[in-house]
Amino acid sequence: MQTYSALSLLRRAFGGHSSWQPHWRTPEPKPEYDAVIVGAGGHGLGTAYYLAKEHGMRNIAVIERGWLGGGNTGRNTTIIRSNYLFDESAGLYEHSVKLWESLSRELNYNVMYSPRGVMMLAHTIHDIQVFKRHVHANRANGVDNEWLTAEQAKEFCPPLNISPTLRYPVLGAALQRRGGTARHDAVAWGFARGADAMGVDIIQNCEVTGIRRAPNGAVTGVDTSRGFIGAKKVGVVAAGHTSVVMAMAGLRLPLESFPLQALVSEPVKPAFPCVVMSNTVHAYISQSDKGELVIGAGTDAYVSYSQRGGLHIPAHTLDAICELFPMFRRMRMLRNWGGIVDTTPDRSPIIAKTPVPGLYVNCGWGTGGFKATPGSAHVFAHTIARDEPHPINAPFTIERFRDGVMIDEAAAAAVAH
Amino acid sequence: MLLIDCPYCGKRPEIEFSYGGEAHIARPADPSALSDEEWATFLYVRTNPKGIHAERWRHSNGCGRFFNAVRDTVSDFFVTTYKSGEPRPDAKVGA
Helix, strand or coil, rough: CCCCHHHHHHHHHHCCCCCCCCCCCCCCCCCCCEEECCCCHHHHHHHHHHHHHHCCCCCCCCCCCCCCCCCCCCCCCCCEEECCCCCHHHHHHHHHHHHHHHHHHHHCCCCCCECEEEEEECCCCCHHHHHHHHHHHHHHCCCCCCCEEEHHHHCCCCCCCCCCCCCCCCCEEEEECCCCCCCCCHHCCCCCHHHCCCEEEEEECCCCEEEEECCCCCCEEEEEEEEEEEEEEEEEEHHHHHHHHHCCCCCCCCCEEEEEEEEEEEEEECCCCCCEECCCEEEEEEECCCCCCEEEEEEEECCHHHHHCCCHHHHHHHHHHHCCHHHHHCCCCCEEEEEEEEEEECCCCCEECCCCCCCECCCCCCCCCCCHHHHHHHHHHHHHHCCCCCCCCCCCCCCCCHHHHCCCHHHHCCCCC | CCEEEECCEEEHHHHHHHHHHCCCCCCCCCHHHCCCCHHHHHHHHCCCCCCEEEEEEEECCCCCCEEEEEEEECCEEEEEECCCCCCCCCCCCCC
16 A cells, blocks of 8 residues: 655655555455445445454455445545533544544545634523533533534634524534544545455445345345345445345334435635534534535435435525624535435434344444444454443444433434434 | 425425324324333324324414324425324325
8 A cells, every 4th residue: 555645645746646556446346254234335445454453353345335534434424523412422422533633644644624613503491501511511411512612612603693583593612622523535535545455345236135144044145236245244234225235134124214414605715613503493513524505405305315405405504604603695506415324212323233134234323324434443443343232332222212221312412303 | 395285274484383203103002901002002102104204293373272293204295184083095206
């Protein structure tokens, strides 16, 4: 693998940048692997990376129906934060933020992690109470989060309108300074490059069409559009399509897939210093390094795999953006798209073994999986390699719905679902 | 925006409706006889198909009544709508 450094950039600049090699190979699938990961998004590629790096499993493949990073990894709004209420969630997301902090160095690939601060606006007395509870719970869990008055919020984010005459005036905000954004494509590419360098086969344009099982029920491999691929272990990281893939093994999960929309504006000079989210009026916004405002809208109400949704959903979000940030009222939106997110009843993910021996699943990230990419991949790799969960993902089982030990971020999450 | 054919009122825009989840999931007649596994399945497990889906809708900003619909989740095309209590019609993708 060619490594990146100032020196290597300089040296290759003198060669006209003609000696750079592809980031990853395009291998033919082998007949059998020790483990196969289904889904080459950030979580899946990261899983392969950590399986190879930390668990010494090199004979593994990542199988992808489309192209790597082409699903929700490339469709999200790139927000990173860990200010979740419950201990289990705080543990998982904080694990991830800690990995984000050193990920560019770890991968020798600039994922452009930018801890510019994630600020969540409170518009009602109830918001204030909930966010203050979050602040205290987070600090007890070692997660940074602080309470700001409306004036302090305005100081941190000058475009913010804190006029008391707003329909939903800003009464204060919770700020996680270590939260921020990263370059989503770079995360997929960095993990893919790192995994490939350790011998992981990344097989794109290869759709899984079946999961084969031995008479004793254990997984023996997957049928794909490029033939059968044997595997002792199969990890499914298929996001919105998890229900479809798991049905191939006869499993039904507590999941529903919904379209989640986002949009970007025309690019402008740096104007917006942080990430702002508002649960109550349902808007979140940041500015990319290219200068586009990146705006997250909500989910459509109905189950769908269409990767698009109703225009009234982003329009509703833009109403809120224009009220909170009047200077954006004449901005033009350039692109609007949807991704299909798999949501669980408690809005927490499932990272677990399944009732089928050798079959593992990492799903249910709903509207907020990007932030967890390295942490999720790290603990899922542990789960696959050791056939038992890492302590961090041990609570995120399928059985929690049967046993009533849900991690109910549905009501506690800082963003509306 | 989707146009949804309310069996009582006719075609109306999606924003007049609320989504009610997968249809034809009957509440068990004797819940206490169920195992935890069966109860969790009733409460939480959903088919979530890529293709034909029978689902409930409520015309909440119209007649206020629940009804069922069959929709293709790949294209969001509504194959048909029908009143609650009626059996699920046979439907295929592209029908």
